Amino acid sequence: MKNIIHTLTRAQMRANPRRTLVTLIGVILSVTMLTAVFAGADSFLNLLYRQAAQDNGTWHGRAFETGEQVVQNLSQDDRVDQLGLAAGWGMVPLDDQNRWGAALYGVNQSFYQLLGVECLEGTLPAKENELAITRTIAEKTGWKLGEQVSLDLLRVWTPQGMDSTGATTYRQTSGLGIMGLSDSYVIHSVGENQFTITAIVDPGGFDDQNVLTWEPCFTALEEQIPPDGLWCAYYTVNPLGQELYNLMEDIQNWQAALPADAGGVGTIDLNRQLLLYYGMDYPGSLLLPAFYGLMAVTLLIILVGAVSLARNAFAISMSERTQMLGMLASVGATRAQKRQSVLYEAFILGLIGIPFGLAAGCGGMAVALILLNQQVQELFQFTQSLYLSVRPMFLVAAALLAALTLAFSALQPALKASRVTPMDAIRGEGQIQLHSSDMKTGKLTRMIFGFPGVLALKNCKRNRGRYRAIVFSLALSVIVLVAGTGLSYYVDRAMGVRYGAGSPIATATITFNDPSLDTTPYTDELKALAGTGEARVVGGLQAGAMGSFTLDWADMSQETINWLQSQTDLSEEEDTSGGSQSSTIYPTLLVMEDEEFAAWAGQGVSLNPDYLDCVMITSTYLNYEGSYTQLKNALNLRPGFSMDFAQEGGFADTWHIAALAEDFPYSGNTVTDTSIDSLTLQLVTSRSVFQAFLDRQESQNREGAYYWQIQYIHPESISALTNGLQDWSLNNSYGLPAGVVSAYYNTLAMGGLQRFGMLLQILCVGFVLLLCLVCMANIHNSLSTGMELRAREYGILRSVGITPADFRKMIWLESLFYGIKALCWSLPLGLGVLALEYCAIRRAFQFPFCLPVEIVVLAIVLVLGVCWFSGLLTRRNLAEQTIAQAIQKTIC
């Protein structure tokens, strides 16, 4: 038999499709938000997994450089699913000075799989005496596929410590992780063997990531490998779970029984980053709990919004059906039947809404992840890219949580429905009961916004629960936004004090001592590296290369003198300031390309190439034992000031100040690591003036150190660039051309604080976006359902004579009040947090307090924008119907 309540409910939903759609959208949005959190979290874990699989391989745990006994135990252990083995055979120096070479391992098939060893050319060794070498070895030695090579293999022990008798102890090494062959090593020969090269491989996860010392090469794991070598065992366990930890413990015990110089001290660890994907980590580690905690907090906050959204949707469709419920009650429907009506509606809406919500959440996250990819890659220095990847388990969890949310949200309206009496239906009750105390509004509202403002605020407050939920979420968005981006703002400022703002990702510096040398080929080579992207060339002279001079304190700012004095106070034993009242100044010179210099210095500055004509930077960044300070106008030197210098065995010339500039043109080594009583003076000049200087030095047969530096500002591909720089520095390590003193590169790995700031920023932005979506949905839902439900009220209001302008103002203010209220609470709090953050950072980095006005403005604009936009959607639906229609609407 058909259930009459269900039939009625369906009919009711069909009868007002617009109302049903609004409710459905509310449900879908709630599910979308929940899904987005799950999808985002799992995609991130998946990224970690893929990156770990690429960097390390797909093994779960390993015993690195262990003994044969451990390997034997492992191969008999039935917890182990797959076991990849590499038996260290020995090392072969491939360079005259024994700086690098090959480390040979006999490996099995599982090893290739678990470590992601990729065959680039040829076929992987299947028999003994077949050999796979890396591309680097092939390039450095010129060995070809099919070539027969003879390897004179050595086994090496490195000094480890001292025993109780004072004798040196040693531990064996299989090759990875040590540099060259030192005289302090104990080296045994294990004989010469013939191999045929059958493959060129990428060693995958079996690699020292950045240094070329001992490149691995592989042969088949056969009997002929001399005993007592080191083994590397990589395993997966099945099923993955607690047994992994037990196994690891067992390996530890097995290994402990071995002598220290024969595998007893090998590394036993887990492929942690990969295991996180399976929800596993070292016991006692807080990483996963922190991750899940973050997820839970996010979910919780979203749940507050989602529940209020869904509950309201149901409450409204219920109150609209008060008539029907009252009629049902009058013909004798039981409470359960009335309750069922709302629950059945929730069920139908869930049935339609959850699949849509899951799809929308995944879709939205997919787009968001693509947008976040670049930043996440930079942040973690990942080569794998971030994209949507959700396990069904997580989707099921999202769906379940969504279903729970809906059920929970429908519960209260359902209970209310069960209490509807015929009388309520006649009197049109069923709306949320109002309390006089909630409906109080201050005089201030009336004064600022007029009577429409009062009406709007009362309308906002009529649904107290939702009003609070929206205000809370909006306020939270503001606090998170201000505190989160504020922190990274201060971190950036602090880093600006430390490195100068916008530091390059990497730099490569070549120092020359021959002024006659044509240096362009060197810089051109660096500019042509793969993945370079945007880069610039700067040059210069280091502090000291231009000598030094003494400056009276009279010519320094009071702030500078105070600073110098405070520094001397810190080291009283060396009282140099005594009566001298002067300090030593070391000029340093930065050279910019002519066009860049012109653009930076401006039209007014023209330099005279007859001497070292420069612009002086008036702000000085100082570092004294980890405390960073910025001084402005420290030295009272004016344009026209000049000074000769002549370094013994170095350059000699005259420098001259042509103009002043407040800030350094771009970041670089601008911080002076000061000794107690000295300061640096930063000068900037153009390339042509510097070239003229070099020409003068050449004609005087002078030699001295100067450098050119490539600054990679926005690399196209960090990994490609890093590889290129590695090769470049490797090539240079075989000897530098005449006239070149040194060549090195730096990747300015972001400081911990800066990374943290950036991570925080990404998280905050994502979080705030989600919150804003929840709020937007809530406000829109609240307004649009209000519009429909309150059609008669608005009709009355219009019939009493509210002008269209005032009416629009009321609706507009209603949406805006959520934001205004939220800002009232959250801005002071957010600013308080900002101040705390500033105080915390100021302990290490001194810079004047500055309010990140743009962030505060952004927060205000965001919140009001969210409100305004939500209202806009609603207002579009308004108008049309006449007052008479509106008034009659709810009567029948």
Next chain:
Amino acid sequence: MELLRVEHLSRYYGEGPAQVKALDDVSFSVEKGEFVAIMGPSGSGKSTLMHLLGGVDKLTAGQVWVQGTDLYKLDETALAIFRRRQIGLVYQFYNLLPVLNVRENLTLPLLLDGRNVNETQLEQLAQILGIQDRMKHLPHQLSGGQQQRVSIGRALITSPALLLADEPTGNLDSKNSGEVMALLRYFHEKKGQTLLVITHDERIACQADRLITVEDGHIARDEAVRP
């Protein structure tokens, strides 16, 4: 003095064969201080007429003058302002805004007008309405009769030229109904308020000066009521 004049007033709903002529070519006028009752069978167009007189509906044809102002020549804003100053409307039920308390509901037209409330006048009115101790309550805390008295008070607070009431007692029992009618008669007799009241109740119609009977969108009879 003529206060209200209606000429060739028509209101049609829909188009083609399904068209409903709710009101068809109606003309009449009302003098200042008159108490007019409007009666007629259900669906005859009484409410439609009242909406048109109150300037809250769109007309199909015709003109409505209130105190010499052609209502449907005014733009929306001017009409709204005219309405809140010169016309009071009372419906059968739900006349009050649930978020406003009695006092605010009562003074709503003044508040919308940005005018100050004359406290003594308000107190007097509350006394007449018999709700002086209910001023801080929300509408749902009042009885139906009290609610209806508040809506009449609201309609009269600006001393409008015209009070239009659509079955003001339709929802009330005879005791409350009597109180509401007494109130309307009080304002008619003591203050010379012009009243147009739609009703199904003969006893109420008898209290009026004049009875207009509407039938099928036309004025069927327009006669003076003998006391």
